[in-house]
Amino acid sequence: xxxxxxxxxxRPLQIKASPLERQFYDIPTLELxxxxxxxxxxKETEEGVASGFIVETEAYLGPEDRxxxxxxxxxxxxxxxxxxxxxxxxxxxxxxxxxxxxxxxGPEKPEAVLIRAIEPFTGIDLMKKRRGMADIKxxxxxxxxxxxxxxxxxxxxxxxxxxPPLFISKGFQPEEISQGKRxxxxxxxxxxxxxxxFWITENPFVSRKNNR
Numbered sequence: 001x002x003x004x005x006x007x008x009x010x011r012p013l014q015i016k017a018s019p020l021e022r023q024f025y026d027i028p029t030l031e032l033x034x035x036x037x038x039x040x041x042x043k044e045t046e047e048g049v050a051s052g053f054i055v056e057t058e059a060y061l062g063p064e065d066r067x068x069x070x071x072x073x074x075x076x077x078x079x080x081x082x083x084x085x086x087x088x089x090x091x092x093x094x095x096x097x098x099x100x101x102x103x104x105x106g107p108e109k110p111e112a113v114l115i116r117a118i119e120p121f122t123g124i125d126l127m128k129k130r131r132g133m134a135d136i137k138x139x140x141x142x143x144x145x146x147x148x149x150x151x152x153x154x155x156x157x158x159x160x161x162x163x164p165p166l167f168i169s170k171g172f173q174p175e176e177i178s179q180g181k182r183x184x185x186x187x188x189x190x191x192x193x194x195x196x197x198f199w200i201t202e203n204p205f206v207s208r209k210n211n212r
Contacts, residue, residue, distance in 0.1 A: 017042055017051070019167040022160070025087035029104040029111040033059040034198050036102070038174045041118055043150040044165035050123030050150045052140055053171045056116035056199040056206045058182045062105060067188035070110035081158050082110035089159040089166060091152065097144025100152050102161055102168075116183070116197070118146045119205040142207045176201035183208060 017040060025032060034057075042051040060068040062082070069079045069092070081090050082103050090101040090112050105111030118140045120127055127139050127149035140146040147153070156166050178201045185192050199206045 015040060015169070015171065017169040019162045019164070019169060022087045022162045024168075025102065025104060025161070026106065027104075029059045029061055029113060030196065032102070032104050033057040033113045033196070034177055036113060036115070036168070037177060037198060037200050038171045040121065040169040040171040041115065041146075041150065042164075042167055042169060043152055045151045047151065048123055048126045050126050051121045052118030052146065052150070052205075053121055054115055054117075054168075055119050055203045056197070058114040058116055058198075059104075059196040060101075060112050060114065061196070062109060062111040065111075065194070066191040067182060067185040067194075068111070068191075073110070075110075079110065082112055083108055084158075087161050089156050089161055091147075091154050091157045093154065094144070098147045098153055099143045100147050100156070114143060115146065116143050117141050117199070117205055117207045118150075119203060120149070137204055141205050174200045 036054050036057050039054050040051055041054055062068050062070045063073045065071060070082050075083055078092055081088050085107055086104045088103040090103050091098055099114060101112040101114045103112050120136055120139055124136065128134055131139055131149050140149050152166060159166055161168055178199050179195050180197050181193055181195060182197045
């Protein structure tokens with residue numbers, strides 16, 4: 001049994017979704033940003049379950065990274081969770097859209113990985129309803145799009161990503177990973193040129209194909 005998109009074989013459906021152990025997130029942030037590619041992001045809600053494979057991420061390395069919310073160790077009500085242990089959910093609102101990050105770096109080392117895009121897997125009809133559109137390739141190809149499609153909200157702030165209802169499971173191993181500049185951080189000085197955006201090469205659900 002397989003997941004089919006316009007006649008193309010995408011992924012096998014027979015994946016036993018179970019949360020990755022908390023220790024999975026206890027690795028350097030840049031490594032985690034790559035390790036998350038191909039993993040399955042799942043959100044259980046009263047409306048149903050929706051999931052998608054992570055195909056694009058961005059790493060934010062805290063105090064020395066001018067693009068990070070915790071640059072210069074800025075600790076606010078919004079960023080408090082980033083100073084805690086790895087594997088927690090950091091959600092925030094930007095331009096009315098909720099974005100989801102995974103806290104990394106460990107206690108008092110406020111870093112995070114932004115989930116930029118996913119490849120829809122299960123609950124696609126529910127995603128279409130939430131997004132009010134039928135084009136599957138545009139459902140989740142952006143950080144604000146994927147949270148709306150999956151039902152991720154500010155209520156998920158501080159949640160442990162190793163536990164339902166929002167969790168990450170094993171998925172598939174990407175054949176090739178591309179790397180380039182992060183997106184939408186033009187006012188962050190030299191940090192705008194750091195190649196800390198990672199994506200699965202040639203995946204059609206990535207938010208932007210190239211940004212080298």
